[in-house]
Amino acid sequence: MIRIECVTYSYSEGISALDGVDLEIGDSELLAIVGENGAGKTTLVKHLNGLLKPQHGRVLVEGIDTRETTVATLARKVGLVFQNPDHMLFAETVEKELAFALTNFGVPPEEIAKKVEWALIEFSLSNYRDRSPFTLSGGEKKRVSLASVLCYGPKIIVLDEPTTGQDNLQKTRLASTLTRLNRQGETVIVVTHDIEFVADFIPRVVVMSKGRVIADGPTEEILVRKDIMDASSILPPQLAELSWEIGLNTPSINTAMIVEEIRHMLGRTNK
Amino acid sequence: MVLAIIEVKGLCYTYPESETPSLIDIDFRADPGEFVLVTGPSGCGKTTFCRVLNGLIPNSYGGDFKGTVVVDGMLTATTPVYELAQHVGLVFQNPENELFCTTVEREVAFGPENLALSREEIMMRVEEALETVGISHLKEKSPEELSGGEQQKVAIAALLAMKPKVLVLDEPTANLDPVSAKSVLELMYRLNEKNGVTVILVEHRLEMVSNLVDRCIVFDAGRIIADGAPREVLYSEKVSELGVGIPKIVQVSKHLSEFVGEQLRFLSSDELASYIRGRRN
Incomplete structure (x- = not known):
């Protein structure tokens, strides 16, 4: 359970990136956060694992106030996959990249091997296990960064623009992976511009505009509201x-x- | 018959140290002024095909290259890349990787400066390119402070300043939000319509682009498996089985075809909507 209560945040004085956001996300929900560039989507999700702390209001993740704990503690609960894989990847091989977090968390080697194997197959990366992540294509790097977070199994997964550079087949695979993890009880939050992906696969949608939440509800009801789509300058x-x-x-x-x-x-x- | 601007014959290509060919038996020709959409699943050979068209393959990449590629009358395999660059401009996925100057104006001037043109000619080309792309107001800015969509337009302006006859774009909107993506794609449409530039565009966003192009070719596993008007290609069984993300409007039109007793071939919601309104009146 995540509770975001009246959170405000600004990077520099006078311009607020978040302007009084209230949002409640239950356990094992699957939801999307959409909105124009600069609407505050990425700023909001950086609050979920404590990378940013609210300047006003508070964020509770499973009852823990993010201001009273460390990013390292929250990271085990909340896995954040960034938009640009180049900002995340650093290991020599894909396999090492996937094992990194698990090793840090002190997971036994047999367990690590099993989880890495699962992720390699789930994200069609088996052929690249010994390759350097930096030699892969944009779409492949993106899958490595997703896999590196999903394989350590955080309860809450946040993905920032996971579909960029993915073809339709990869998108469908991603959707079925997310749906399956969600059915197994994980909370999945997708920040995206890909409105057709949301329409096809994500049941709840939160629409942000200018640092505020302007709509929140079932996807099939929200995305057909012309007033909301216009107000947020999203292509419907x-x-x-x-x-x-x-x-x-x-x-x-x-x-x-x-x-x-x-x-x-x-x-x-x-x- | 018009002289082709691009003519590819019997092309097979394998990257160095790769065992499987990336392109197999490619025959392709484009007439001057065509707007061609290239699509297909990841790893199907689209990017390799782009590199072939501006001579990076085989000139810079090496590998096993069979067949001939002629662009604007030049055989790519025996023409230096810098020479080809004046005829074919290539736009990549990530504009950050291409831009390096301190201002937009310098960035756009860089190509023509290297052609050793006169100062007046360079300034004229820069002004014209910035205006065509609609970014004259950004010329003093640093490319770094621009949005992804604006950066991509700078990259396009930089190519236009070279006055190429052909523009090849490899997923230029992959990292852009939908509003910026639409604006870049509409820019390509205008360049093609008004300036007569031949455009080869690799793109996954079929719903946004299919009604702008003359022709659509689909790659799968290194081969061209479909080639024709988008209304033919996107409605073909073979292509829908490939899972390339057939636009919703195409899916709805297919379902309705049987009910209305005619083959509907719409590509945009406007087209389908005006048909439905027409039937109701």
Whole structure:
């Protein structure tokens, strides 16, 4: 359980990156945080593992106030995967990269080997185990950085823009990995601009704009609200746009539902 | 028949120290002024194909290269890369890796300066490139303080100052947010429409780009498996089985085709919406 209570934060005086954010995230939730550049998404998630401490308000992670503990302690509970893999990777080989956190946490070697093996397979990295992460393509590096966090099994996983540079197949695989971890009880928070990814795979969405949360709720209800999409200057999902353009009574982001609605609409006029 | 601006014949290519070829039996031609979208799963050969078009392969990479690639009348294998660079500009995924000057203006001037052009000519080209891309107001800024989308536009302006006939872009929007991505893609559309630049664009965001291009080619495992108008290619069974992220509008149109008794081939929500409104009236 994460409670964010009236948190404000500014990097320099006068410009607030977070302007009174309240948010509650239950155990084993799967949610996305979306919003324009500079909306405060990354600043907010850096509060979850204590990298940033609130200037006002407080953040409680499983009952612990982030101001009263260390990043090292929180890191075991909250795994943060950054947007740019070059800022995270440093080991000589992919395998060593994946084992790093586990070794630091004092996990027994047999256990480490097992977890690393799982991550190599889960993220289609087995062929690269002995390669230097720096020789990989952008999309592959991204998967190494995801794997290096997921393999030590933090209860709460935060991913900042995990789909950049990934093709559709990799995105679908990522979604099924996240969904599976979520069903096993992990809390998964995805910060993203990839609105179609959210529409397809993430059940709850939090919309941020100018340092505030401007909407929070079920994805299929929030992403079809034109007022919210306009206010946050997010490009809406294609199907939401279509819904608005043809004036559907119940706009949707679901292909089957849209097809049904349109059939109904055309069928009625045919008669 | 128009003389092709790009002509690739019987191309097979294997990187040095690699056992499997990255490109197999590629035949491809583009007419001047075409806007070609290149897509396909990761590792399918798209990036390698881009490197082939500006001569980095085989000139800088080496490897096993068979077949011929002719761009703007020049055989790439025997033309120096600096010579080719005046005809083909290549834009990469990450603009940070390309920009190195202290101001945008210097960055854009760098290419023409190396061509030993007159001062007036250089200034004219820089002004023109900045204006075309719509970043004249940024010319005094340092590329480092710009957003990703603005940086990518600087990289494009720097290439335009070389007056290339062909622009090759390898996932130029991969690291951009959707609003910046859209603006870069629309810029490519304008450059192609107004300035007649031939554009070869590698892109995963099919929903954003498929209605802007003339033609779409799909790579899989080093081969071109589909080549045609986007309305043909994105609606083909072979391509949808490949899992390249067929846009939602295409999926909905396919489902509706049977119901309305005609083959719908829409690429944008505007097109589909106006069709539906038309049927209702």
